[in-house]
Structure formats: C-alpha cells, structure tokens
Amino acid sequence: MALLRPSSRTRRRDTSGNRMWLWFMLPGTLWMTGFLIASLVLVAVLAVGTTDELGNPRFGFDLAGVRALADPAYTEVLARSLGYALLTCVICLLIAYPVAYTIALYGGRYKHALIAAIVVPFFANYLVRMYGWSVVLSDDGPVLRALRAVGLADSGTKILNSGFGVVAGLVYGFVVFMIIPLYAALERLDVSLIEAGRDLYGGPIRTFFFVTLPATRQGAAAGLVLVFLPAMGDFVSAQLMGGPDQIMIGNLIQDKFFQGQNWPLGSALTMLLMLVLLIGMLGYLRRTRKDEAEALR
Amino acid sequence: MDATPAVRLDGVSKQYADSYAVHRLDLDIEAGHFFSLLGPSGCGKTTTLRMIGGFSDPSEGAVLLAGEDVTDLPPNKRNVNTVFQSYALFDHLSVADNVGFGLKRSGVAKAEIRQRVGEMLELVQLAGLAGRKPRTLSGGQRQRVALARALVNRPAVLLLDEPLAALDLKLRRQMQVELKQIQREVGITFVFVTHDQDEALTMSDRIAVMNQGRIEQCGTPEDIYEHPATGFVASFMGTSNLMTGTYRDGEVTLEKGPALAVGARSGIEDGTAVSVSVRPEKIWLSDFEPGMSKLSGVLRETVYSGPTTTYLIELAPGVTLSVLEQNTARARMEDRWTGGETVEFGWRPEHCLVLA
C-alpha cells in the first residue's frame, strides 16, 4: 500500500471534456468561417477588379469601381436607402410597441397563441407576402378603396410607385423583428412596476414614458438593429412597391450583377453597404456597453 | 489491525486561480462506514466529493480507493457511484432503464439486469413504478430512483451530495432513517455531504467538519459534539454559548464578564486567550450538585418550543447564555421563571469546554 504523493501534478486530466467539445465545434466552425471569410474577402477583392470585353469580371487592380461610388447618383441612392431604413425603424417602433404591449400585458391566456399568430406568417414566404402586400396597396386594392370610402383619399391617390409604398413594404416585411424583442422585454417586465408607476405618475401615458419605456429600452434597441439591417439591404420592396425614383442600394447591387454586368461596381456597392451596416452595429454595441456600464454603477 | 481504508485522500488540494477550495486534505474513510462531510456552503465538501468521484482533478495530492491510486482515472473507471444533489435522472428513460443504466454499460446480461433492478426497486420501495418516466414522479420518489441507480452497481463506495436537501422536513427525516437502514443492510461505505449538522449527527458513524477547505475535526458524532476541537466546530454544531476570555490558573476571566472557574487545564498556558463553551442542555437551573460552577444572571427571554424551553440569561452586559430545559412531566408551569428575575445556573466542570 504505497503512499503516492506527487509533489506537483504535471499531467492533468481533461475533466471538463474541452478537447471533445472542440472536436464537436470543429466541422461547423470550419465550414462557417471558411465560407464567410472567403466569400467576404472575395467581395472586397473584386471591388477593385475589372470587367473584360465580354462583360466577365476579372480580378485586377482598378479603382474605377470604387471611385464611381462617389457619383452623386449613387450617394443619392445611399442616402435614400438610409432614409427609408430609418423611417422604417421608427414606424416599426410605433407599431410594434402597442401591439407587443397589448399582447404581453393584456393577452392573458391567449398571449402565446397571439404572438405565434404574428410570428408564424412572418417567417412564411417573404416574397409571396410582399407580392400580396403590393396587390393590397394597389390602386384598386382594398386599402385604397377603404380610404376612399372614408374620404381620406381620392381617385388620384397612389401608394405604390412612391416612397410611401416602399416604406410600407419595408415595414410590412420587417416589423416582426421589432415585435419579438419588445414582446420578450415586456413579458419579462414586472407588472407591479407599472402599477407602482401609475401611482407615482398618475396617467398611463406618463407611466409609459417614465416606467415602461426605460425598462424595455434594450428590447427596443435590439429591435431597431434587427429592422435596420435587413431594411437597408432590401431590394424586393423597392422593386414591387416603388418606381425608378425609389430604388435603394439593394436594387443597384442587383442591377450591377444581373443586368448591368458590372461586377466590380456591384462588389464595391456591397462593400459600401457593409460599411454602413458595420458603423450602425458598432454604434449599437457601444451604446449597449455604455448602458451596461451605467446599470452597474 | 490496520484495514485498508475504503477511501484515502492524501494531501489533496484543489486550487482555483489564487485561492484554495480544498487545502492539503488528509482523510481516511473506513470501509462500511457512514461517513459525513459536514460544513457550511463554500467549505469545500462538495469539491472534495467530486474529487473522490473523479469529476474534478486535484491540483495536488492523490486519491486512493481501497489502496489503489485512482487520481488519474475518469469517473467511469472508478468503483464509485454518485447520488447527485439534483438527482440527474435521465428524463427520456423509464425508471427501470435509469436504474439499469450502469449495469448495461458494464455489459451485464439482460436477464440479470432485470432481476437486479427489480431487487433494488424493492429495496428503495419503488416496486411497481418501473415503467414510469421520472417526470411523473414526486421529489422523494426521484431521490429513491437516483439512489437505486447508484446502488445497483454494487460500488465499493457511494457518494451522496446533499441528496435530501430538496425534500421537505418530514420526508427528509423519513429518508434519513431509510438511508441509514439501507446502508447497514448493503454494507457499502457511504460518503455523505451535508450542511445540516442534525442530519450528520443522526446518520453518521464518523463526521469530518470542514471549513474553508480544511478539516477542522474528524471523529464520531459524540466526539464532535461533546468535545469540539475548535471554536468553529463548537459553534457550528448547535448552540455553543461561546465566550471569549483569558485563562489564568484554573480560571477564565471573560472579556465582558466575570471570572469563571474552569479548573486547571493542562496544555493551556496562563495568559492565553481562549474560548469557553457550555452546551445549553448542560446548564442546570435547579437541583445543583456539589462541585458545580455556579453563576447568576438576569432572565431576559423565554422561548417555548413544545418539548423544550430555551431561556436566554444575561450573565453580564453583552454576554447572554442560552439554556435548554425539557418541559418534562414533572416540571410545573408555576415553577417557571419570569422575565427580569435573577436566576442561578451552573454546570458540571467537565461540560465546560475551553478552547485555545
């Protein structure tokens, strides 16, 4: 019965199983990283590429594509895209808050069914729903007919082929991404907080602004990002609901790759889009870090 | 006779970053014993248990089971089974499949598995529930499944990590008795982790009281309770009426109170700061014997708790002693003291613990 007492252990058993978990993660991570990095690198590389006589893209070094970005036509499209996307965010916020609030706080037993009834169709076919929405908003569609019936519109009013149409499309397409985080935040909210707020602030509106809104700020921020990102890159809405004066950066990109056969320019535009989104994301992350730091103080 | 201990921990430490969860532990657990690791949260008892089970690697030292160094063996290779605090049952398997899991892993024949599982379910009084899923069982039943699942493999040592913590009081008391019976019947060494000193006292053959990664005292329940080695052990095991003072020539002069005659204590030098402790039930309020140390104080509070009454007596400002009396048939309501009265109390000298 030897007494074994190693002075210091040199060989440590892998008690956490980390080695095995790394193997688990390996195939998926390799695939994703490889795919993502390689593809994004290629976008960057092609942005400075050229097009040969046949219209095929060639790798090279030509800043023509990048310089073309400075063209006021393109900056106008970018600005418009930003405007549409931000407007969409605001409208989504205005719509999502009441809806999420009503379901979370007054839904009772039907809460889950109601949220499911919203989420499920949204994740069903985006294209078909946008198509349907364009039919609904068309000149002879139910919306305009109803508005005309109550006198809010005349026979000349159009929704499609205008900025309104595009934004309406974007809102319809992405409002669910605002509803989900808001709903999650509101559901977790302690109702007694609101009741206490009502006692403190008197009216429901003031309670909302001083109690509910701050408490669900993070959910709203997440929703803003989740709406802004796809809205910026969308091209379907502008195509179905807008006219040539309403094209967004997504339409430009699509055009350069499929019609214009100017792949380097298309890549350059994609890089521009990514840059804008990156700035937006960084801004969001810095804001949430600041919020977290403040909350800890 | 020097029997091989079922479990031996030899200088075992567990280090995290810059602190020790367990510090150079030396421990021998005899085969067939019901052994408890007792201590407050964070004292290292669960860490120690996990190192015996193989779920955690010691930073230093060796773990031996029946004389064999198993420090480098993973849990599935050790002849040890564990009952986890959360029971950790396999929800997608029936009770019978849960219990038979270990046997299946060992390659035991199906017929034998069925037989042994049946026997074990009988032992833990769950016969008839073999086909049920854990989700449909009560907390107490799930606990028994966890126990059966571990025991059926006939391990040399059974580790139990606060298995009764989630049960309500009545069920816990019942399970304490049952566990003890099962242990005696099966004869396996039980290593039982708990923070409940009542539990440890009632069930164990030996207890190791742990604090901040070290063993403060290891002994039988009586040893631990009647002769605590340190102030920590004294106050952890029930009310200790701990008082601090200085020892000099058979007397301890309390910091905040009078001098107590404690008799000559060998091994303690004059002038040493000591703690004095007398258990509440060892203090007499009447029928004093010759040779007892006697004192008087003011009765501050009377707490009635059914079979017993606790009196809080103020010996001196800042020094309050707790005295426990049984409400026996012979005691009379009228004989009880009322608040504010000065009462006399005393104890036998051997019940006065002086801890340096």
Place this chain on the structure above:
Amino acid sequence: MTLVSTPSTTAPAGTSAPVRNRRRSHRRPRVLIAVTGLFFALLYLPIAVVALFSFNSQKSLTVFDGFSLRWYRAFVHDDVLIASLGTSLRISLVAMAGSVLLGVALAVGLVRCRTRFGSLAGLIMLVPLITPEIVTGVASMLLFKGLGVPLSTGTVMLAEITFSISYVTVILRSRVAALNPEVEEAAMDLGATRWQAVRLVTLPALLPAVLASAVLIFALVFDDFVLAYFTTGVDPQPLSVRIYSAIRFGVQPTINAVGTLMLAGSIALIALALFIPRLFGRRGGLDILSGE
C-alpha cells in the same frame, strides 16, 4: 396579546386621486386593442387576398368573379413550375440535414466548451443572422465564381446550409444551456465514456428541439428567396426564384395558386415546429423566441 389592526391600503391621505381598484387587468384599453386588431387585419390581408384570388375564375386581382380551381390545375400541369417545386424540396431537405447535423454539434460544443476559442466561434455563428441576405447572397455567389464552381442547385444547397447553421445553433444553444450538466456526469459515473454520455443522454434530451429546428429550417429554406436568387444556376430554379421572375414580368394568376400553396405549407410547418416540444411533454416552443 392584542392583534394590531392594519389600516386598509388606500391612497394616502393628501392625494386628490380617487381610490383605485388595484386589479386593472379587467380594464381593457380600447385604443390599444383596436390598434392591435388593425395590425392583425393588415398582417393577414395580403395572405387573404392572395388566397382568395387563387380561387378566382378570372385573371383579375381586384374583382372576384367566381370560385374556380383553374389556377391550381394550371400549376399542376406546368412542368417548369413542378420541376422547380422538386428542386426547392430537394434543396430544403439537404439544407435541413446538413445544417442540423453541423448545427447540433456546434451548439453542444459551443455551450460546453469553456475556452476563448469557444466564445469566438460563438460570435462568428451570429454573423449570417445579422447580415442582410443580399450581402450573403453576393458574397456566396462570388465565392463560387471565384472558386470556379458553376452555379447550380448544389451551390444553392451549400449556401443555404451555411445560413441555416446559424439558425440551428441559436435555437439549440439556449436549450443546451438549460440542460442539467450533472446528467452527463451521472452517465459517466455509471460507466459511460464522455462520448457515450453525450450520445445516450444529452442528444436524446435535445431531440424535441432538434426536430423542431429541423422542421423550421426546412420551411425557411424552402421559402428563402434572396440567397437562392444569387446562387442558383440554370437547372430547375427553386420555386421562389421562379415566382420572383413571374411577379416581375407581369401578372400571372398561377402565382396566386403557387403562392397560396407555399404560404399554407410554410405556415403549417412553422406552426408544427413550434408545437413539437409540446408533443414531448414540454411547453410550446415559443420559449425559443422569448429566450433570445
């Protein structure tokens, strides 16, 4: 000993507000409910319109002339569309299988692996979820072109798998994190190796979530348009891409029929995915979303 009576909890003296009824839940706010109702109406209106006019006996999208199944019959007899349907189904199946396999392993590894590599990998997983599809579409297309791989159904499958892995991982991560780690330890305590423990105990516990995400991925990939648009070749294009061309180039009432079928199919599948956990005795799967 006397019982001290407590005063009733009304508005403290001095406030002019009337005594409120504490339970407001039965005071339904009419404005909010109206807004929500309007929202639901507008949400389902396009779906209703497409469905309604898929049964229209005439071509019009504004006047309903009579009930007819002619557009559905036209769809069934349209070889091109049916071929596209087959392509979409194949793509969805492969993407589902591939992404679930890789995604399950990834999710389990991510949650359990406590190294810096683990947290880094976790962040990489989220990238496809936050990038607009047009960016992933363009990037994927350039990747294939750059590698000299001609665009085809296969490239769509590869791209869709990549995108779907993120979804699967996100869905499963919270489920894996909610599992009791002691259960795996218990399996090892009883004689299983770590791998056996995962196989026999952890994975079966994940089965409801895995099935739910598989169904969800199938539906999402089947409906996916932008990514497929950029990565498809000339062999039967996926159905969503065909529909897009049809929408762009004029009214084709068959679209209504196809669209209605796709919508019905997706809605059914997604609803099914959310209910699968319930079949296994757990609450409905919307915890997935609330857990985000």
